[in-house]
Amino acid sequence: MEAWPPVSTYxxxxxxRPIGTAxxxxxxxxxDPGADGGCRRVELHPEHLVLHRRLGGLPLRAAIDYSRFRGLAIALLDPQGxxxxxxVVLVHEDAELSVTLYSAPHVDDVVAEWRFWSGLLGLPMLITDAxxxxxxxxxxxxxxxxGGMQPRRRRRSVLRHRRPAMFRRRAAGCTPAALPVHRGERELIARD
Known part of the structure; x- marks a missing residue:
């Protein structure tokens, strides 16, 4: 199975890039080599993709949910050259339904585009091997x-021996200036 349409001369x-709902x-x-005129129109919607093409003079329209695609793959347009x-190709099981979302003569921005379209469409990022x-x-x-588990960070700052912030927020209690002392009075407890 090929991960990209076999056309590299266009x-x-x-x-x-769509931003939000705009x-x-x-x-x-x-x-599209199989379509009349060798071209098809592609519409990307937030939930699905629509392909428009003409075959033998008849207009065809196919709406495909993104869940039917395998993911987004990075592919070399000239693997042997x-x-x-x-x-960056939106890969479908049927190679005719795969759609190229980004292509460039260099590899500078391909990872940014790959991550953007993968996150936007909610599809996994795929790699094509040899x-x-x-x-x-x-x-x-x-x-x-x-992702892997991250080890807990050790605190190496000068503040690591200070009291926690919760204790610093509490107001310190104050004692009255002099506690009352009662002398020479009879006790309130009856010991008969």
């Missing part, structure tokens, strides 16, 4: 990335 892709849907044209061009198989870049639990 213009590089850099989509405008900027949706993200609409762009993508190459000396070119450093890379792409054999062409996809594997998760980080272990995940649903949309959460699982």
């Amino acid at each position: 213009e590089y892709v850099s989509l405008a 900027g949706w849907p993200v609409v762009f044209e993508a190459p 000396e070119d450093d061009s890379v792409a 054999a062409g198989t996809l594997a998760a870049a980080y272990p995940t639990l649903g949309r959460l990335v699982i």
Whole structure:
């Protein structure tokens, strides 16, 4: 299975990033060798993706939830060549439904784009190995990335021997100037 569409002779892709509710849907044209005119229109919505293409003169529309995609993979556009061009691809089991979200002739911004689209769409980040198989870049639990346990920090500051802040907030109690002393009086307790 290929992780990216087998077309690498088109213009590089850099989509405008949607911020909050503004900027949706993200609409762009993508190459599609099987479609009429060799092009399809892609619409990214917050919950799903819509593909528009024409086959044999008939308009086709496919709406696909992001949960149907495997994740976002980084792929080399020319794996055997000396070119450093890379792409961030929204990978589907069917290679014709995979969509390139970002591609560039250099690897400078690819990780930032990979993380952005992965977080925005809620899909895992995938790595393509030499054999062409996809594997998760980080272990995940649903949309959460699982990290290792962090050791507790030792306090090495000058304040480590001071009293805790809770005790500093308490007001100090005050004693009266002189406690009353009763002398020469009879006791209140009857000892008969």
